[in-house]
Amino acid sequence: MAIRHIVQYGEDVVLRKVCRSQLTFDEKLAQTLDDMAETMYKANGVGLAAPQVGLLRRYCVVDVGDGLIELVNPVIIEKHGHQFDQEGCLSIPGRYENVERPMYVKVRAQNRKGETIIVEGEGFKARAFCHEIDHLDGIVFLDRVAEQR
Numbered sequence: 001m002a003i004r005h006i007v008q009y010g011e012d013v014v015l016r017k018v019c020r021s022q023l024t025f026d027e028k029l030a031q032t033l034d035d036m037a038e039t040m041y042k043a044n045g046v047g048l049a050a051p052q053v054g055l056l057r058r059y060c061v062v063d064v065g066d067g068l069i070e071l072v073n074p075v076i077i078e079k080h081g082h083q084f085d086q087e088g089c090l091s092i093p094g095r096y097e098n099v100e101r102p103m104y105v106k107v108r109a110q111n112r113k114g115e116t117i118i119v120e121g122e123g124f125k126a127r128a129f130c131h132e133i134d135h136l137d138g139i140v141f142l143d144r145v146a147e148q149r
Contacts, residue, residue, distance in 0.1 A: 001031075001034045001035055001037075001038045002035045002038070003035070003038060003039050003042055004035050004036065004039045004053040004054075005053065005054070006039065006043060006048070006052055006053065006090050006091060007051065007052050007053065007054055007091055008091055008092070008093070009089075009091050009092040009140060009142075014051045014054055014055075014056060015051055015052070015091060015135070015138070015140055016138050016140075017051065017056055017138050018136075018137055018138045019050060019051060019055075019056045019057050019058045019136045019137075019138075020056055020057060020058065021057075021058050021073050022057045022058055022059055022072050022073055022110075025072075025110070025112065025113055025114035029059070029072070029112060030112050032050075032053075032055070032059075033059065033061060033070050033112055035053070036048050036050070036053060036060075036061045037061045037063070037068055037070075039053065040061055040063070040090070041063075043090050045090045046062065046063060046064050046065075046124075046128050047060060047061065047062040047063075047064075047128045047131060047132040048060060048061050048090060048132070049132045049133075049135035049136055050135075050136070051135050051136065051138075052090060052091050052135060058072065058073045058074065058136045059071060059072040059073070059074075059136075060074065060132035060133070060135065060136065061132075062125070062128045062129060062132055064121075064124050064125045064128050066125075069119055070111060070112055071107060071109040071119070071129075071132070071133075072109055072110040072111065072112065072114075073109055073110050074107050074108070074109035074129070074132075074133050074136070075107065075108050075109070075133075076105050076106070076107055076129070076130070076133060077106050077107065077108045077118075078104075078105065078106035079102035079104060079105045079106070079126075080102060080103060080104045081102055081103030081104055082100060082101075082102065082103060083100070083101055083102070083103045083123065083126070083127065084098055084099070084100045084101075085098060085099070085101075085127065086098055086099075087099040087101075087127065087131060087141045087144075088141075089131070089140065089141055091140070092140065092141070092142065095142070097141065097142065097145040098145070099127075099141055099144045099145060100144070101126060101127045101130045101131075101144075102126055102130065103122060103123065103126060104120070104121070104122045104126055105120070105121050105126045105129050105130060106118060106119075106120050107119050107120070107121070107129055107133070
């Protein structure tokens with residue numbers, strides 16, 4: 001495994017681009033997911049999306065304290081409720097803003113083998129899923145702050 005460079009806001013336009021679907025499920029993808037998890041843990045983060053390591057692909061890793069979740073080609077298929085709380089980002093260090101997110105989300109994705117999975121999150125986990133999936137759509141959390149003003 002290897003620590004990857006985390007792209008910083010303003011450093012590269014990759015954070016503002018919509019990612020392409022991941023079509024190949026091979027050792028390269030598995031190694032990248034392993035590297036992303038190691039990078040996230042080293043940075044004391046709870047999530048990391050492919051664009052944050054310079055890759056325009058639809059995958060991310062999340063761990064809010066109850067185990068690593070890898071999401072390849074994730075789509076939010078259900079959401080309920082509202083929460084409004086502080087959010088930060090490894091690509092925008094030191095900046096925290098209040099962002100509205102759903103209280104609950106259900107996500108359909110694939111795992112590293114290409115198998116379809118369904119994961120659910122409430123509270124902080126729902127926030128993390130939404131934040132990372134936004135990255136895959138070219139959205140950073142500051143965009144959500146601007147929408148709410």
